[in-house]
Amino acid sequence: MDRYDLLYRLYEEYETDTLRDLQNFVDLFPPVDSRVALEYWQDASDELDGRKREIAQSFAAGETMAEIAARATREQTFSALDLHSKYGRSVNALVLDVDETLRSAGRTDNEIPRETLHLLTELHETGIPIVICTGQTLENVKGFMIQGLGTELVHSGSFSIVYEAGTGVFTPGHGSDTKRLLYETLDEEIQEVFSLVRSRVLTAAPAELRRSLHLQGNEFNVTLKPNFDVGSDAAEEVIDEGLVYLIDLLGQAVVETVEGVENVGIEARDAPADSSGRSIDWARAYYAAADPEIDAVLAEQDATPDCDVERIPTEIRSRFDRIDVAYYHADAAEIGSLDLDKPTGVQSALDVLDIDDPFCLVMGDSKSDLRIMEWAEASDAGLAAAPEHASESVLEHVRSTDELIYDPGDAGSILRIISVLNQLSEW
Incomplete structure (x- = not known):
């Protein structure tokens, strides 16, 4: 039985909606001091483990399939399967715009949703570097990234900020390469x-x-x-x-x-x-x-x-x-x-991070993000995703490649697809 049939059977035979609800509850449960609330969390965690165990015992690659079902919808999983069939490799870097990409003023009070932050942390823990690529100032971006993802992740050595749309690159933990002032080369x-x-x-x-x-x-x-x-x-x-x-x-x-x-x-x-x-x-x-x-x-x-x-x-x-x-x-x-744009900054960040053969997920909404997407396509260096309110030129590019378009404030749906893609690559 091939992967398509196995995954089809997984979503047909098991209550994957309940499984995902339990996983989301366990992952995103806020810190509390209430003993009753903690007991409720423990009950949910135990039920989640039991449901995963049932799936794991029913398939040859059961543990992987249980993790997939707990984190992605049927549609997201089959989107990941299509990407795996097309590219045959996993994503090894995340290149992410912030405003109206990770966060949306219209849907999330201009804050990055907790779900998105959690998924970014999970992907980073699997060894995937994160490159934040934005037009904002370094201090502003560094501040809310530390607040959202934590000091340990930002200073992990596998996190970089391309700021002011490519004029500088900040990668903590890399000695003299920690800050590259690209505008000084002009x-x-x-x-x-x-x-x-x-x-x-x-x-x-x-x-x-x-x-x-x-x-x-x-x-x-x-x-x-x-x-x-x-x-x-x-x-x-x-x-x-x-x-x-x-x-x-x-x-x-x-x-x-x-x-x-x-x-x-x-x-x-x-x-x-x-x-x-x-x-x-x-x-x-x-x-x-x-x-x-x-x-x-x-x-x-x-x-x-x-x-x-x-x-x-x-x-x-x-x-x-x-x-x-x-x-x-x-x-x-x-x-x-124009001598210093987002693609220039991203390539410099990947160089500092020692990623010689990049295959990135590029997420953005503006024309400056489109330049990274076009570089990734031309270099066979990744795939692109955008919110549905992105610039029309961005949407045209995404539609013509892999159609990874998501609702405002729902960047997490794309991160879930990438998580499944990488699991399929290791299957």
């Missing part, structure tokens, strides 16, 4: 652009805009955040305005740092942010052409450029080619280096 002229933008981004902003947003505490990327609840109408308004301002400021900084700037036709390179100078038109034209969302925001803000991309001087355009402008609706406007 060319001096690119670093100068970021330095100029950062030094002016608040001081040069119009007074009302300056009061309505703040600068995220990044080491390198320049990120504007609203002083309002993320997702609110007020946040949407200020981030849309801030995006236009940031693009204009970037255009001026790029022109100032290009050698021979006097020859590219800029009459007022030190003009204020609301200038109609060519540097602003060039920046708006370039980033509108690069991203339809940015193009739409510029149009809504009455900031449509007066020139075409083809009219941008080569030396200016080549600088824009290396700098990314990211727009997150009602959340943030950001500039970052």
Whole structure:
């Protein structure tokens, strides 16, 4: 009897729903001092052991099948079986975005669910390194990861944080490689652009805009955040305005740092942010052409450029080619280096973790996460999963590969599939 038939028989003949309920109760039971509650937990644990023992005694690979049935639904198990048939190998690293991926503001009060944290811990205990890959600052991510997963796991030597979308990598317990500042490898002229933008981004902003947003505490990327609840109408308004301002400021900084700037036709390179100078038109034209969302925001803000991309001087355009402008609706406007993206950071983290032949689970929701997914597919280095509210480009990629799409706040369902996949690989 092959695995498909064995697993089909498992879910047909045994009360696997009850088994999973017992396992979840035992795993997620909160710490209490009540003797009655502890006795209740012990009764559930004893019943769970008995049901697992019954399955273990009924199949040749009974212990493995009991663990599978206790942790995954029929659908999750057969999804894992399909993945095993397709790839024939186990996942050896988790590469995970946080916001709207592990946690969801709409469904989980923006906290990572206890179930997800427990499943991450279980997978880590089987020897799978965790790479958190986010646009957030290192200190912020490190703080809530320690709070959620514990200091021991975060400092285990097999846990890494790729922060600010790839500008730095933090892997505790690896000596001089514990912190890699990837942005220090950038060319001096690119670093100068970021330095100029950062030094002016608040001081040069119009007074009302300056009061309505703040600068995220990044080491390198320049990120504007609203002083309002993320997702609110007020946040949407200020981030849309801030995006236009940031693009204009970037255009001026790029022109100032290009050698021979006097020859590219800029009459007022030190003009204020609301200038109609060519540097602003060039920046708006370039980033509108690069991203339809940015193009739409510029149009809504009455900031449509007066020139075409083809009219941008080569030396200016080549600088824009290396700098990314990211727009997150009602959340943030950001500039970052395209020489340092999430795939670059992830590969650096895997190098520190000494994973020579990666096969990762990549989970994310944004265009920056899509770049990791595309790298993983092109390199035969993993598979991708995304929440159903992810960017359409992300969803298109996931649908075209393994269709691992989950409900908001339910990242645990994908982790369960991966747990079964790895058990099948050892069967």
